[in-house]
Amino acid sequence: MSNSWQRRAATRPQAVEATTLVLLFALTAASVLVTRAVLSGAPPLWPGIALAAVACAALHWRRERPLSVLAATTLCTMVTGALGYLLTVGVMVPLLVAQYSTSVRTPRRTSWNSALAAAAGMVVTGLLVPSFRDSPILGTVNPVAMVMLAAALGAYVRVRRQYAVARAEHTVREREEETRHRVIQERMRIARELHDVVAHHLTLADAQAGTAAHLAHTHPDQALGIIAKLPETTAQALRELKAAVGMLRQDNDTSDLTPAPGLDRLPDLVEACAMVGLEVTVSVEGERRPLPPVLDLTAYRIVQEALTNVTKHAATRTAQVRLAYTPHYLTLTVTNATPLDRPAAPATSGGGFGLLGMRERAAAAGGTFHAGRRPHGGFEVACTLPLHHHGALPPDTHDTPPPHSHDESPAT
Known part of the structure; x- marks a missing residue:
């Protein structure tokens, strides 16, 4: 079932995004209703719902413009608190999502500076709302802690992704280096093979030709015998050379290669x-x-x-x-x-x-x-x-x- 959901999510990204935003708005609106119900002052309902809708709608651009979305959601949250709503986790959901997305997609200094700015906004809101002046923990400490926690979680995910990318690049470099090393070793092996074949057979052919030329006037029969053997030497050289060069082929046709x-x-x-x-x-x-x-x-x-x-x-x-x-x-x-x-x-x-x-x-x-x-x-x-x-090898004093x-x- 998980794989099926992942396949559907990959094929319908817009539907998944719309569903996510609707669920976030439902959670935020429900939190606004619950907060309004438990507070004695009964802050205005529809402005709180409207601010929740604006903040959740702004999250649609959190990937392309994370800092702008964070500023918008911070402002909506501050206005919600100024209306008299208690800044609970549910009410602050758009701000926390925006802060997480900003920490994931921006450099470390930018993400932490933005988190400090959002936290400062929560402090200002808590200090200006008369209802929470006697309760600094509810009005300032809790909102600041939640913002910083979202920033820390986003920074952790960003570091993990960077580490995964660096590790993948390192693995690719290692594979390339190993492939390059194998190619060099193969080239050295083929070079040794070609050297042995060419040096040996050409030396023998040169020596045979020189010996035949030396014996041509004094022992013509021996010279003719050596010359008759010369094609065998050159033919053997060609066969071994063909087998060595055949190792460089890209196809799998080895039917005409001489065994080593x-x-x-x-x-x-x-x-x-x-x-x-x-x-x-x-x-x-x-x-x-x-x-x-x-x-x-x-x-x-x-x-x-x-x-x-x-x-x-x-x-x-x-x-x-x-x-x-x-x-x-x-x-x-x-x-x-x-x-x-x-x-x-x-x-x-x-x-x-x-x-x-x-x-x-x-x-x-x-x-x-x-x-x-x-x-x-x-x-x-x-x-x-x-x-x-x-x-x-087993130990053997005689071997x-x-x-x-x-x-x-x-x-x-």
Whole structure:
């Protein structure tokens, strides 16, 4: 029933306003009649009824012109009191409604100044009417207290509404900030994916083309074999690039997107590295197990980027990849050893993002990352990924991630 009444009130605001004013007039007129009946002086009836009608009619503009309506109702109430009527709550209903509406719709200083002015009018009325000079509580204290109470109630409602508006705006800002943060995180994720795909495959393609050009005169058969494999490298790059860019689509058509690569593609990665003269040895420790898609992609991309760095910068043409499985962790180690009779390749400088991307991937999966030079030459990339990210890991003294230092070198 309450919902039905609310729907009717929302669809018929004028009828609701008219009904409200009629009820207020009925209450005020009844109070005037009761007050006249109990008073010994018997103040004039029709002037009191007329003043009640004028005051209630003025309330129609209380939302648009609250101060003007408050002045009109205050004047009507003062005249009613001057006629000899006792200023009870019922007689003062138009004034109290106007004061409440003024306190709700005007600033704090304006609302309280208007309340003090209305209260002063009640004091003046109580002091000038001879009937109430011997009764200051009935003539002044009660009307002033009711006016101030209506002002306080209106001020409270105004503060509550302002708080609700501020809270709603704060909630909107928080949602916008969270959305902006998610967009930035998604952009960073896609940027890492594009960097890994483009850097790895273009490096391999460049190395294959260079090797084929080098062998073209001395070993043409080998050069032709490398050139024959080059389209496979570029085709794989295009497929992965298409899958990465497909994440930017707005539609839901994912039928032509290539599944995200994982450690099951490690043999293909080793074969691709062998085409450019990099011999990669893979060793697995512990019981190999299927990984969640996100963790599987993270592990593959870290190994891929590490081998890409070896292809581009290492002085040696060999690399070792070690996968160590424990009940709660997967440790990836990619190492290349520089021969003792050859100097280490100089660290690249500039604004590379290879190591930074690997570190961000590991951190996103809840793992740790370390990259740096080895004491006996060469470079090592080590990453430990939890197999149960965001979950509590049971304590196990034989299953803790190895400590890593953070003396990193610049990235590609």
